[in-house]
Amino acid sequence: MVNDKESRKIVDIIQDFARKSSLFVLAYGTGCGAIEIPPTMTSRYDAERFGIRGAATPRQADVLLITGYLATKSLKRVIRAYEQMQNPKYIIGFGSCTINGGMYWDSYNTINRLDMYMPVDVYINGCMPRPEAVIAGFAKLQKLIQAGKADGWERYQNNLEFYRKNQKKIIHNWVMPDYNW
Numbered sequence: 241m242v243n244d245k246e247s248r249k250i251v252d253i254i255q256d257f258a259r260k261s262s263l264f265v266l267a268y269g270t271g272c273g274a275i276e277i278p279p280t281m282t283s284r285y286d287a288e289r290f291g292i293r294g295a296a297t298p299r300q301a302d303v304l305l306i307t308g309y310l311a312t313k314s315l316k317r318v319i320r321a322y323e324q325m326q327n328p329k330y331i332i333g334f335g336s337c338t339i340n341g342g343m344y345w346d347s348y349n350t351i352n353r354l355d356m357y358m359p360v361d362v363y364i365n366g367c368m369p370r371p372e373a374v375i376a377g378f379a380k381l382q383k384l385i386q387a388g389k390a391d392g393w394e395r396y397q398n399n400l401e402f403y404r405k406n407q408k409k410i411i412h413n414w415v416m417p418d419y420n421w
């Protein structure tokens with residue numbers, strides 16, 4: 241029997257190696273955990289040595305990093321940013337708030353499970369996660385990319401109806417262009 245790895249073409253493996261080695265990150269600083277991003281990216285932890293660096297716009301980004309709780313008001317902007325990114329693209333949910341709402345789990349103005357609205361590839365748990373945890377989360381994403389298993393962008397396309405239904409429950413004034421991949 242041919243396993244997953246053998247069945248992938250050599251060109252896919254090379255492309256995935258290049259992708260995981262050069263991750264341009266759009267950091268959406270929604271929650272307090274965003275404060276850990278500057279030390280992660282600057283000289284002390286120097287994430288760039290692992291190929292992780294900032295992107296200026298969604299169209300240049302590979303990874304959307306959502307750093308903590310997401311207000312219902314911000315959700316629309318995050319969806320719009322994600323949908324402008326080119327495929328393949330990845331989402332990292334950063335901090336307990338993205339997993340289950342964390343300390344804001346019953347707040348009236350935040351969502352409490354990011355994966356109901358966006359296709360998360362990797363979660364980094366903690367409140368707030370330290371730079372070591374952030375780098376470990378990126379390493380996990382890189383492993384998934386190399387293995388051809390970072391498939392959130394495909395899940396989003398294949399289950400758009402599910403995501404749209406949940407998104408529209410939160411965003412009542414839905415005036416957005418169609419998602420055109």
Ligand code: SF4
Nearest residue numbers: 271308335337367368
């Ligand atoms: S997980 Fe903790 S640090 Fe991160 S946004 Fe939530 S409350 Fe803030």
